[in-house]
Amino acid sequence: xxxTKLETLQALVGTTFSPSDWILVDQDMITNFGNLTLxxxxxxxxxxxxxxxxxxxxxxxxxxxxVSLLSHLQRSAxxxxxxxxxxxxxxxxxxxxxxxxxxxxxxxxxxxxxxRGVFSLKxxxxxPGRGVLMTVSSTVEIQKEDRPAxxxxxxxxVP
Numbered sequence: 001x002x003x004t005k006l007e008t009l010q011a012l013v014g015t016t017f018s019p020s021d022w023i024l025v026d027q028d029m030i031t032n033f034g035n036l037t038l039x040x041x042x043x044x045x046x047x048x049x050x051x052x053x054x055x056x057x058x059x060x061x062x063x064x065x066x067v068s069l070l071s072h073l074q075r076s077a078x079x080x081x082x083x084x085x086x087x088x089x090x091x092x093x094x095x096x097x098x099x100x101x102x103x104x105x106x107x108x109x110x111x112x113x114x115x116r117g118v119f120s121l122k123x124x125x126x127x128p129g130r131g132v133l134m135t136v137s138s139t140v141e142i143q144k145e146d147r148p149a150x151x152x153x154x155x156x157x158v159p
Contacts, residue, residue, distance in 0.1 A: 005131075005132055005158055006124065006126050006132050009121070009124040009132055009134060009158070010124050012121045012124075013121050013122070013123060013124055014120070014121065015120060015121050016118065016119070016120040017077050017078060017080070017081040017118075017119050017120065017121075018077060018080035018081040019077060019080070019116050019117065019118045019141075020072075020073040020074070020075075020076035020077040020080065020116045020117040020118075021076050021080070021116065022114040022115065022116045022143055023069065023072070023073070023114060023115060023116070024112070024113075024114050025061050025065070025066075025069075025109050025111065025112075025113055025114070025115055026111060026112055027047065027059060027111040027112070029061075029065070030044050030045070030059060030060075030061050030062065030065065030111055031044075031045055033061075033062055033064075033065040033068070034062065037062070037064070039062065041062075043056075043059065043060060044059050044060060044061065044062050045059065046059065047059050047111070056108055056110060058110045058111055058112075059110070059111040060108035060109060060110055060111070061108065061109040061110075061111070061149075063105045063108075063150075066105070066109055066115070066140055066149050066150050067103070067150070067152075069115070069117075069140070070117065070138060070140070070152070070154065071097075073115070073116060073117025073119075073140065074117055074119055074136075074138070074154075076116075076117070077117050077118070077119050078119075094158075094159075095134060095156035095157065095158045096156060096157045096158075096159065097154075097155075097156060098133065098155035098156055098157045099155050100152050100153060100154055100155060101135065101153040101155060102151075102152060102153040103150070103151075103152040103153075104150065104151050104152070105149070105150050106147050106148050106149060106150060106151060107142065107145065107147045107148065107149055108149070109140075109142055109149045113142050113143060113145075114142070114143040115140050115141060115142055115143070115149055116140070116141050116143070117138060117139065117140055117141075118138075118139045118141060119136050119137065119138050119139075119154075120136070120137045121134060121135075121136055121137075122135040122136060122137045122153065123135040127157065130157060130159070131157050131158050131159040132157070132158040133155060133156070133157055134155070134156045134157075134158060135153050135154070135155055136153070136154045136155075136156065137151075137152075137153060137154075138150075138151065138152045138153070138154045139151050
């Protein structure tokens with residue numbers, strides 16, 4: 001008898017997947033994000049202003065830019081995990097973003113720093129008529145930093 005999505009996911013609870021690849025968050029990415037979201041905040045957009053006035057000494061990424069990169073980081077992490085022996089994550093179908101239960105910005109990402117995502121399956125709950133609710137513990141790490149940029153409990157529905 002074939003396993004259901006629920007059984008497949010329950011078997012993965014507690015699993016930490018391979019980390020994503022590192023990606024560079026450079027000034028161009030930050031500026032483009034600000035332009036797209038119509039947010040000209042000099043903390044992010046102006047290297048000269050940030051060097052003089054910001055407590056960080058340089059422009060920092062928008063917090064929402066870090067959040068928006070989660071989709072890319074998660075996809076990269078799951079592709080990396082499927083390349084290893086832990087390939088059953090690819091059998092669950094297409095999870096849909098359901099939001100967050102908890103999201104905290106711990107430390108800003110400075111322009112020129114690289115980040116990666118680390119994800120673990122925290123819980124799985126059946127939602128009759130809707131599918132399976134997954135809670136994924138999500139951490140965005142900053143290369144060469146002790147503290148992460150962000151932590152979140154990210155929710156997905158698997159129809």
